[in-house]
Amino acid sequence: MPWNWAKPSEEEVLDHLIANNNKATELFLRLSAIPVAFVLSIIILLMMGASPLDAFSLIFSGAFGSSGRLAYVMTAWVPVLLCSAGLLVTFASGFWNIGIEGQVVMGAVFATGLMQAFQHSLHPVAVLILAAVAGLLGGALWGMLAGVLRLYGNVNEIFGGLGLNFIAGSLTVYLVLGPWKRPGIASTSGTEPFPSSLWLPAFEGFQISPIEILLGLIAILIIAWILRGTHFGLGLKAIGKNQRSAFLMGVPIGRRMLMAFTLCGALAGLAGWVLVVGTSARHNLFPLISSGYGFLAILVVLLSHLSAFWSVPISFFFAAITMGSLQLALERQLDSSLGGVIQGMLVLSILITQGLKSRWLRRGES
């Protein structure tokens, strides 16, 4: 037995160094996307004739200026975090779940339906818990449908998901203006708000519920564990890396994909429930209740490069930008979509720097 078995060869050491070096460059490139996006946003603001410094400080104070505003940021953060957790699963298996918006909406619809049915007959705590289960089921059902359309109808999951988003949207408009309309006047502002006994309990003087935040963090922890340490998660990743070899290795691709979509939908549905019962939420069902948080979560997961760990701070950062830029519309003649522009620029810069890096490496080889 050769004595130097445990000792790595020179080649291995080199590989290791290169790998580590790559990690450092990787991080550097990822971070360099931030100033790029920042500069692009400054250019846009200057083109609008607005002061960039003023706009950025407005966004910052809009997000963190008071405890009330921070509470709003948290209220946006939790749904984005839950959706990101779900999307990590579908992205790991290489599928695009664009239907996530509809899954959030259906979670909210199911939760609202259950609460309307039982709010006078059951204890509030029981109603809240049952509503969470209903939200999970609603989202899971909608997620599974996108998977079913793909598996049994051969409809590309992007378009199946979009179709289901549109259906969920139409259904909400119908419910809000039809069967679930407010007594007296039907209006698109939504259904009758629920009483405060059906809100998640909050801290004294700080309108955010620890339950929401714990749920979001637990969800992302569970997903990180599933993807890293379970048979199911590794199977999913195998599908995402190479469908053909996963199939040859005996991973049941269709079934795994359905499970991934269902799991993602369930978490999105839970986000829908948070959007109804969360402390700083509007406490009713209204059209567009998903507020684009599902699509925002897609950006978060793309930016985090499918890392569960990085999804946590990035989703918080994105929620802060989204909520903070609302101030632009309130205090200046600017559109609140500027927040979306900054977020989009960030992800685009990442894609470009990543591409430049791999192109540069390819150059080096040849």
Add this chain to the structure above:
Amino acid sequence: MDLSILITSVLAASPPIVFAVLGETITEKAGVINLSIDGSMLLTAMIGFVVALKTNSVFAGFMAAMIVGSLVVSIIAFVSLTLHQPQVATGFVLTLLCRDLAYVFGNPYAHIPGPQVVPTPIPGLVDLPVIGVILFDQNPIVYLSLLAVFGVWAYMFKTQPGLKLQGLGERPRAAFVRGVNVTLMRYIYTLVGGAFVGLGGAAFSLMVKPGWGRPYGIEGTGWIALAIVIFGGWKPIRAALGAYFFVTLQTAVNTLHGAMPNVPTQIFPTLPFPLMILSLLLVTIGNTEWMNQTLSLLPKRVQRFLIRTLKTLQTSPPASLGTIFKKE
């Protein structure tokens, strides 16, 4: 509703979607997916309107929109063709980014009147019975959209460069071996497709839905255009028919309201979107295994009829759609 009135109004409302669908068909034929349509149509609609307003020239508006449409897809082309990054991710990010840019830059121009394309009847032809009013008493943009459908079809299937275009999406390696510069040609067709999408966007803001606002009211149409490309089987004429089908649905649901007074009005405009997407099932379900198994259980006569129907509807994408082409 009178049939000729229905056809006239469908033709008048269809150019934006027809242009977008044609553009995406060209781009995807070359093997590139441009997923940014929904956002870039909003952006080009806004740009087209603002430029037409500032210069007081509708023509300048259309030109600006086409340039911006090309600029947007040039990012997808660069990131995917040159940098080899995923097309779907880039397109998705751009669709959100373009939408937000449109809202940000369009903010000062919301809800103000501006120039728009005026109907120009074609002298002589307009007096023809029935089709005169339907076809020749329209906007110039409508004529252009009809010409574009046949132009793109003829280019794609009746010319030498059109054959090469098909090769780009089907077998880029074979095209490369025959001396086609795959990457350059894909760039060109992607940009051309983007210009078409821009034309579609401006056709909204300068004709079908004059002006600008937030929300503008066409949100979601770009996604539908992407679905129609599949529905149309990557063929220009069939895709245009898909676009007319969608606009007909949009027109028809408004008349439904009279028949169902108990249903809230706001629900009707939302219906064509899910309907259009679900109609995709018709063109894709034919090549699933369980469908073929179910069909084999049916009586022979019915079976033959159903198989033939499904086969006619069935479409398949260019073989190398969305893949990365490497020379070595």
